[in-house]
Amino acid sequence: MNATASDEPNGHAELWLIRHGETPWSLSRQHTGRTDVPLTERGREQARMLAPILAQEHFDRVLTSPMSRAIETCRLAGLGDHAEEEPELREWDYGIYEGRTTDEIRESAPGWSVWDSPMPEGESIGEIEARARNLVQRLAALPGRTALFSHAHFLRVFAGCWIGDSAALGAHLLLDTATVSILGFERENRAIRQWNVRHPDVA
Template sequence: MKIYITRHSLTAWNEEKRLQGWKDSPLTKQGKEDALKLGEYMKTIHIDQVYSSPLLRAKSTARLIFKNENIIEDSRLKEMNFGDYEGEYIQDLKKQHDYFCLWHQPQLSFSLPNGETYEEVVFRLNDFILEKYNEDPQQTIFITIHGMLFTILHGIFLDLPVERLNEVNQEIVRGCSLSLFEFDGKKHKIDFIGKDCFLTPLKEKISYK
């Protein structure tokens, strides 16, 4: 099974450097333009089914990319729940020990206050991947997800346990860049990550660390 992956496009809270999680903010003008550019690029690639996180920023991105295609929302593709820290400014959160552990010492990270654990997110992602593989091992799917979710999915495809997730390149993948992973029922394979040759060059990278 082939899995094409994109992260939702640029949002208002991305620009304001605020943590989103299960809270939401609308796509910016640039975000909408980037999604349309990815849509043009995807016209040359066959996709059997499109799936999206049900959060507005993700499904809005998917709709701009695929327009009239059937897009299935799946709650297992939602961003990690960051609990009480959602909506806060990243710069302020960097002072919090549990937020630091989330990114740099996952073996010490249980969950942010009222949020999800790494293990909970890994479980729902694996559940989604196995279900889609069992439905049709030969299919090619496209998923629209989120920054931390992509980092965790990357770790899964590197076969890393939760306590080693900090070994993943944790630069947040650019919104509307394209990645391709494969799964044969047992082995994980990463073909490429973060292809963005079809997008306008970034002025500034977004970091949550």
């Protein structure tokens, strides 16, 4: 893994996005929103591999989703002692599609996609975009480096809102388990500095 902080933040915010380690449902590609699925043993090992990378950096604040898979990843990665729970970092609420794979959903809803299809009893793309944009505005105003432990779809939405105020941009940003991505600034423009960096020993 070659995740590197900016040499000179220039007073701007720098956000390190860390997706939690593997869970049984991430392995089977089931949508995991409000269900508190724990890490697998492989997921715990993935999280431990993040520790020496993150230990090289100073973080002014560490925020984590309230879900145990994110909290445990944060702890095993060595930042648990400094973490605060941030409710806005929770994963997308998939409503009736919770626990189902996209292929299973498409059996009854052909062509369904999380990015442009209805989410009955869950969170619409407009609602998650509003949640992410609010958090972007809050964190962009805080100078220094922040670590965010969260989930695949929310972090993709968050990054889309960071670079273009659009949740839909997240459809183009793949994100694996236990990866580090870095958002920052290029002069006055919000930018992606690194994306989906994983430890070389993680298959």
